[in-house]
Amino acid sequence: MALIVQKYGGTSVGSVERIKNVARRVMRARERGDQVVVVVSAMSGETDKLVRMASEIAGRPDERELDMLLSSGERVTIALLAMALIEEGCPAESLTGRQVGIVTDSAHTKARIERIEADRVRQALAEGKVPIVAGFQGIDEKSDVTTLGRGGSDTTAVALAAALGADLCDIYTDVDGVYTTDPNVAPNARRLARISYDEMLEMASLGAKVLQTRSVEFAKKYDVPVRVLSSFDEGEGGGTLVTREDEAMERVVVSGVTYNKSEAKITIVGVPDRPGVAARIFGPIAGASINVDMIIQNIGSHGLTDLSFTIPRADLARTLEIARGIIADIGAKDLNVQESIAKVSIVGVGMRSHSGVAAKMFETLAREGINIIMISTSEIKVSCVIDLKYAELAVRVLHDAFNLGAEPAAAEA
Amino acid sequence: MALIVQKYGGTSVGSVERIKNVARRVMRARERGDQVVVVVSAMSGETDKLVRMASEIAGRPDERELDMLLSSGERVTIALLAMALIEEGCPAESLTGRQVGIVTDSAHTKARIERIEADRVRQALAEGKVPIVAGFQGIDEKSDVTTLGRGGSDTTAVALAAALGADLCDIYTDVDGVYTTDPNVAPNARRLARISYDEMLEMASLGAKVLQTRSVEFAKKYDVPVRVLSSFDEGEGGGTLVTREDEAMERVVVSGVTYNKSEAKITIVGVPDRPGVAARIFGPIAGASINVDMIIQNIGSHGLTDLSFTIPRADLARTLEIARGIIADIGAKDLNVQESIAKVSIVGVGMRSHSGVAAKMFETLAREGINIIMISTSEIKVSCVIDLKYAELAVRVLHDAFNLGAEPAAAEA
Numbered sequence: 101m102a103l104i105v106q107k108y109g110g111t112s113v114g115s116v117e118r119i120k121n122v123a124r125r126v127m128r129a130r131e132r133g134d135q136v137v138v139v140v141s142a143m144s145g146e147t148d149k150l151v152r153m154a155s156e157i158a159g160r161p162d163e164r165e166l167d168m169l170l171s172s173g174e175r176v177t178i179a180l181l182a183m184a185l186i187e188e189g190c191p192a193e194s195l196t197g198r199q200v201g202i203v204t205d206s207a208h209t210k211a212r213i214e215r216i217e218a219d220r221v222r223q224a225l226a227e228g229k230v231p232i233v234a235g236f237q238g239i240d241e242k243s244d245v246t247t248l249g250r251g252g253s254d255t256t257a258v259a260l261a262a263a264l265g266a267d268l269c270d271i272y273t274d275v276d277g278v279y280t281t282d283p284n285v286a287p288n289a290r291r292l293a294r295i296s297y298d299e300m301l302e303m304a305s306l307g308a309k310v311l312q313t314r315s316v317e318f319a320k321k322y323d324v325p326v327r328v329l330s331s332f333d334e335g336e337g338g339g340t341l342v343t344r345e346d347e348a349m350e351r352v353v354v355s356g357v358t359y360n361k362s363e364a365k366i367t368i369v370g371v372p373d374r375p376g377v378a379a380r381i382f383g384p385i386a387g388a389s390i391n392v393d394m395i396i397q398n399i400g401s402h403g404l405t406d407l408s409f410t411i412p413r414a415d416l417a418r419t420l421e422i423a424r425g426i427i428a429d430i431g432a433k434d435l436n437v438q439e440s441i442a443k444v445s446i447v448g449v450g451m452r453s454h455s456g457v458a459a460k461m462f463e464t465l466a467r468e469g470i471n472i473i474m475i476s477t478s479e480i481k482v483s484c485v486i487d488l489k490y491a492e493l494a495v496r497v498l499h500d501a502f503n504l505g506a507e508p509a510a511a512e513a
Numbered sequence: 514m515a516l517i518v519q520k521y522g523g524t525s526v527g528s529v530e531r532i533k534n535v536a537r538r539v540m541r542a543r544e545r546g547d548q549v550v551v552v553v554s555a556m557s558g559e560t561d562k563l564v565r566m567a568s569e570i571a572g573r574p575d576e577r578e579l580d581m582l583l584s585s586g587e588r589v590t591i592a593l594l595a596m597a598l599i600e601e602g603c604p605a606e607s608l609t610g611r612q613v614g615i616v617t618d619s620a621h622t623k624a625r626i627e628r629i630e631a632d633r634v635r636q637a638l639a640e641g642k643v644p645i646v647a648g649f650q651g652i653d654e655k656s657d658v659t660t661l662g663r664g665g666s667d668t669t670a671v672a673l674a675a676a677l678g679a680d681l682c683d684i685y686t687d688v689d690g691v692y693t694t695d696p697n698v699a700p701n702a703r704r705l706a707r708i709s710y711d712e713m714l715e716m717a718s719l720g721a722k723v724l725q726t727r728s729v730e731f732a733k734k735y736d737v738p739v740r741v742l743s744s745f746d747e748g749e750g751g752g753t754l755v756t757r758e759d760e761a762m763e764r765v766v767v768s769g770v771t772y773n774k775s776e777a778k779i780t781i782v783g784v785p786d787r788p789g790v791a792a793r794i795f796g797p798i799a800g801a802s803i804n805v806d807m808i809i810q811n812i813g814s815h816g817l818t819d820l821s822f823t824i825p826r827a828d829l830a831r832t833l834e835i836a837r838g839i840i841a842d843i844g845a846k847d848l849n850v851q852e853s854i855a856k857v858s859i860v861g862v863g864m865r866s867h868s869g870v871a872a873k874m875f876e877t878l879a880r881e882g883i884n885i886i887m888i889s890t891s892e893i894k895v896s897c898v899i900d901l902k903y904a905e906l907a908v909r910v911l912h913d914a915f916n917l918g919a920e921p922a923a924a925e926a
Contacts (some may be wrong), residue, residue, distance in 0.1 A: 116569045150589065156529045157593055157602035165599065168593035168607045176563065179582035180570055186578065187571035194581045198611075199656060243612060305537040 103135045105227075107235065107257035110144035111274045112331035113177045121309075122331065123184035124231060125272075130190065135225055137264065139235045139257040140181060148492060163208035167237075167247045170209075171197070174234035174253075191229040195220055197237035197245070202256065204238035204246045211238060211246035212314075216263035233260060236425050238240045251312030258315040262322035271311060272331035277340035278303060278310050280504035281357040285495045288505035291338075292355060296345040298491065299355050302447040302481045319510065327437025345449055353450040353457055354502040358441045359465070359495050361488060363393060364416045365473065367408040370433025374403075380430055383409065383421050386476040390415045394476045394485065396444070408474060410485065413439065441473060442491035445483040446498055458482045464501040470494055515680040516548045520648065520670035523557035524687045525744035526590045528683060535744065536597035536687075539643060543603065548638055550677065552670040553588025564573040576621035580650075580660045583622075584610070587647035587666075597647045604642040608633055610650035610658070615669065617651035617659045622650060624659035626668065626731075629676040664725030669678035669726040675735035675838045683736050683752075684724060687742035687812075691716060691723050693917035694770040698908045701918035704751075705768060709758040710766050711847055711894060715860040715894045758862055759857070766870055767861035767915040772908050774855045776806060776902060777826040779836060779884065785847025786818045787829065793843055794820065797835050803828045807889045807898065817846070817865055821887060823898065826852065855904035859911055871895045877914040 106126065113119050122138075129136045149170050161169075178194035185192035201217025225233040235253025238246050248255050254271055263270035271451040276291065277298065283361065295303070296322035299375040308326055319326045319342060329339025349355075371377055377399070381443045385392060390411055398406040410417050420474055451457045458475075461482050465472060470493070474485035486494055499505060519539065526532050535551075544548045563582050567574040574582075592606035598605035614630025637644040646665025651659050661668050667684055674682035677836070689704065696702040708716070710733035717726045717831065723741055732739045732755060742752025746826050762768075784790055791810070798805060803824055811819040833850065840848055864870045871888075874895050878885060887898035899907055912918060 118565055119570065153529055153589075153593060154596060157532065158596045161596045162599045165592045168588055168595075168609075172588040172592075175581055175585040175588070178568075179578045182578045182581075183571045183574045186575045194578055196581075197660075243573060245609075268799060295855045433831075506839055 101133050101135060103137070103264060105137045105139060105257050105261040105264070105266045105269045106272060107139040107270065108141065108272045108331055109253065109274070110147070112140040112272050113140050113181065114144040116180070118331075119177070119180050120184050121350065122181060122272075123188055123190070125331070126185060127188060127190050137180065137221060137231050137260065137266070138231065139224070139233045139260060140174060141175045141235050141253040142170075143177055146173045146176070164244060165273055167208045167211075167245050170247050171234070171237040171245045174236055177381050178232045178234045185230055191227070192232055193224045193229045194232045194234070195224070196234045197256075198239045198243075200231075200233050200260070202259075204248070206240040206242065206246065206446070208246055210249040211239060211240065213248070213259050216259055218260065218263045219462075221260070221264065225345060230323050230487060243282070248314075251315070254312040255318060258318045258322075258324055258326060260425060261324045262318060266324065269319070269326045269327050271315075271326060273310065273328060274330065274332070275310060276330035276333050276338050277327070277328050278342070278356070280355065281495055281499050285492045286357075286499045286505070287361070288497065290292055290505060292340050293478075294341045294343060294346075294377050295348065295355055296349050296449050297342060298345070298480055299449055300351075301341045302445070302478070303356055303358055310490070320344075336459050337383070343439070348448050351359035352455060353454045354446045354448040354504065356447050357495050357498045357502070358445050358447065359491050361491055362413050363410040363441060363443060363451035364413040365408055365410050365438040365485060366419060367406055367436050367438075367439050368423065368432050368434075369425055369436065371407050372403060372431055373405045376455045377430055378407070381423070381426050382409075384426060385411075385419060388418060388422060390419055394474055394483065396474050396476070410443070411476070438473070440488035441485050442488045442494070444491065444494045444498065445481055446502065447481045449480050451480050451482075460497060460501065464497050465494060468493060468497055514546050514548060515763045516550070516677060517542060517669050518550045518552060518665060518674040518677070518679045518682045519685060520683065521554065521571075521665065521685045521744055522687070523554040523560070525685050526594065527557040529593070531744075532590070532593050533597050535594060535685075536601055536603070537804060537909070538744070539598060540601060550638070550644050550646065550673065550679070551594065552646045552666055552673060553587060553590045554648050554666040556590055558585045558587070565877050569584045580621045580624075580658050582858050583660050584647070584650040584658045587649055591645045591647045594760060598643055598645075604640070604863050605645055606637045606642045607645045607647070608637070609647045610669075611652045611656075613644075613646050614671070615651035615672075617653055617661070618644040619653040619655065619657070621659055623662040624653065626651060626661070627674050627861050629672055631673065631676045634673070634677065647784055658821060661727075664728070664803060667725040668731060671731045671735075671737055671739060674737045675731060679737065682732070682739045684728075684739060684741050686723065686741060687743065687745070688741070689751055690741050691742035691755070693768065694908055695772070696904045699770075699912045699918070702912065703918060705753050706761075707754045707756060707762065708768060709762050709862050710755060711758070711893055712762075712860050712862055713755045715858070715891070716769055716771055717800070719852050721794050722723035724755070729741065733757075744810050752913070763866060765861060766863040766864075766867045767859045767917065769860050770857065770908050770915070770917065771860065772855055772857045772904050776823040776854060776856060777829045778821055778823050778839065778851040778854050778898060779832060780819055780821040780831075780847050780849050780851075781836065781840055781847075782849065783817045783821050784820050785844055786816050790843055793818070794839055795822075796835070797839060798824075798832060801831060801835060803832055803835075807887055807896065809887050809889070823854070823856070823887070851886070853901035855901045855907070856896050856898050856903065857907045857911065858894055862893050864893050864895075873914060874911060877910050881906060881910055
């Protein structure tokens with residue numbers, strides 16, 4: 101008998117009919133003899149509706165109140181799913197973040213889980229009930245409601261799986277797993293049977309949008325196997341298992357190609373090359389809660405250097421305003437902006453033991469006449485910033501160059 | 514400086530614009546120097562929407578889960594109203610039933626308040642904030658969410674006013690007070706400036722539908738003055754004050770005329786007149802949660818008696834089924850049903866010291882050729898069951914006979 105945490109996203113519980121489907125899926129798992137704990141999100145569209153009302157009331161709604169508002173959505177789905185199970189004769193009990201004892205810090209709208217008590221979850225299991233837990237929410241030490249930020253239900257599920265020592269955390273979503281790349285761009289993209297936590301982290305934060313990054317960090321930290329699968333797929337054994345690295349994974353050099361088309365690049369030209377300058381540039385930008393992604397400092401001459409960085413395009417106007425103030429301040433010469441860029445990355449744990457991966461990426465892009473504007477590398481990832489118009493082409497040629505469309509026998513192990 | 518609890522019903526917070534209006538009203542009270550605690554219901558229509566979803570999922574939804582579901586509605590309105598106040602520069606804090614410490618029994622969907630801790634309400638007031646409290650909900654000793662039943666937000670407001678020792682509890686609704694009768698039936702119906710708790714109880718339970726009966730019982734028990742007024746009326750000084758009896762009230766014989774057109778009458782004919790028969794009839798009916806209103810036992814002859822009672826017409830089929838089983842059991846002769854009845858009542862604390870009130874009611878009905886089917890009286894009320902088709906006529910002639918359309922000087926004191 102395994103203990104499985106199942107998490108269903110907003111689309112999977114988006115209507116009464118879909119909630120009934122989820123109930124049937126939960127019951128099938130129980131019939132196989134497993135113990136099941138369910139985590140659900142709000143019905144799709146509900147959170148947006150609430151956010152819209154809040155924005156009609158206040159320019160920047162109070163964050164404590166925003167959490168109170170948004171936490172209402174999961175109460176609806178946990179109650180409806182528990183009703184659906186009880187109606188089918190399966191004992192169930194809905195539990196809020198507070199009732200589960202999901203204690204977070206007080207950073208409203210983006211709280212972090214500090215601990216999970218889970219006494220009532222264990223008690224419900226002991227009584228033969230299916231605990232239905234509200235995702236995305238917790239309470240702080242003051243007993244105020246907090247939320248974990250968008251996609252926070254994934255984190256609830258993984259953290260709860262860790263707290264309960266569950267055997268598996270199944271994340272049901274509207275895609276059937278993690279792909280070698282976006283199938284809309286490369287039609288021969290292939291679903292990965294397994295992927296390591298680190299690869300998944302790089303895939304997710306680079307825009308694969310399947311699992312929330314924080315939930316993967318949690319899964320890695322507590323070694324919780326996570327399976328991503330579709331709630332609309334009736335078969336078993338599908339999905340992608342996100343798990344600790346094994347030998348088979350290391351034999352595959354590149355696991356996936358990702359891209360991000362929503363960034364812009366700013367270059368500050370003629371920055372005096374002296375200690376403390378970078379801090380004076382990036383301090384105020386971070387202070388405005390703007391996420392700087394890549395930072396490249398070119399080799400300087402005559403005591404001057406150029407400094408380039410990328411930020412979400414949506415934050416461009418605010419960043420420029422801040423940057424203009426800074427260049428006068430630090431005595432830099434000029435500032436230029438490149439709005440139409442894309443970042444394309446290859447990810448794979450096998451890179452650690454294979455040389456020449458980056459070189460092969462650069463060659464592949466060069467063969468297509470794609471100029472590389474910025475490069476950044478990590479142990480298991482190489483990212484190149486290129487002209488936006490080449491994004492899809494670059495993804496396709498890299499996907500083919502690293503043989504991702506073919507079915508490698510080792511990765512299916 | 515007075516401490517005022519203001520309660521806004523679902524219509525008053527039915528849209529973003531209306532929530533902003535409520536915020537302005539709260540701020541005006543603060544500008545007058547009063548301390549304000551606000552209790553709100555869910556947006557109108559929301560509770561019905563949730564109930565509809567539940568009924569699509571289960572024939573009889575689990576009641577614990579129904580409470581979890583329904584309690585989501587008030588979270589939305591408390592958060593939005595708090596945001597609206599904060600946006601206008603008025604410190605505010607939303608509080609759920611749990612955070613306020615509204616502890617109830619565990620009778621899900623119709624829980625009764627056992628105590629109110631209100632520590633966080635007092636704390637918020639001490640910090641100069643407006644506490645915005647979720648009506649209708651509490652938690653039981655197991656820390657499970659409970660609801661107080663339809664109209665329960667009135668009870669929350671009055672109970673909280675009692676717990677805080679508030680000077681006044683203002684109930685904002687979509688009518689501007691309590692009327693001598695239904696203005697749709699008698700166009701010369703007049704708003705009462707004051708009414709006693711007991712009269713209000715009779716008016717409310719007889720169908721005046723302005724305040725939830727339980728909230729009036731609470732107000733009476735703890736002597737909380739309650740004012741019913743419209744949230745769409747911008748002037749001050751309107752509404753009806755529900756308060757303890759005073760001498761001015763006693764000088765008015767009849768305060769109002771109410772009616773109820775949703776009952777049906779059942780007569781069990783030839784009931785053996787011996788001890789215990791009534792219990793054998795009404796025990797099973799009460800067991801099926803059917804509310805019996807009037808019960809009349811006619812004088813018997815030859816050891817047999819007729820027993821008539823009224824019930825909600827909606828429960829007629831179920832009641833008949835039960836009653837048919839009973840008549841065989843107790844050896845009664847027959848059963849007949851009168852579906853088209855109405856109950857018309859006159860209410861007034863002045864009846865206690867005035868004789869001839871009931872006689873005047875009977876005479877007035879007789880003059881119009883209206884036959885009286887059943888009569889029931891209490892200290893401050895006389896009710897007559899009549900043919901349904903005469904309901905409106907009876908209300909109008911009684912309203913005129915007791916001079917309710919005129920403005921009695923004493924009642925305005």
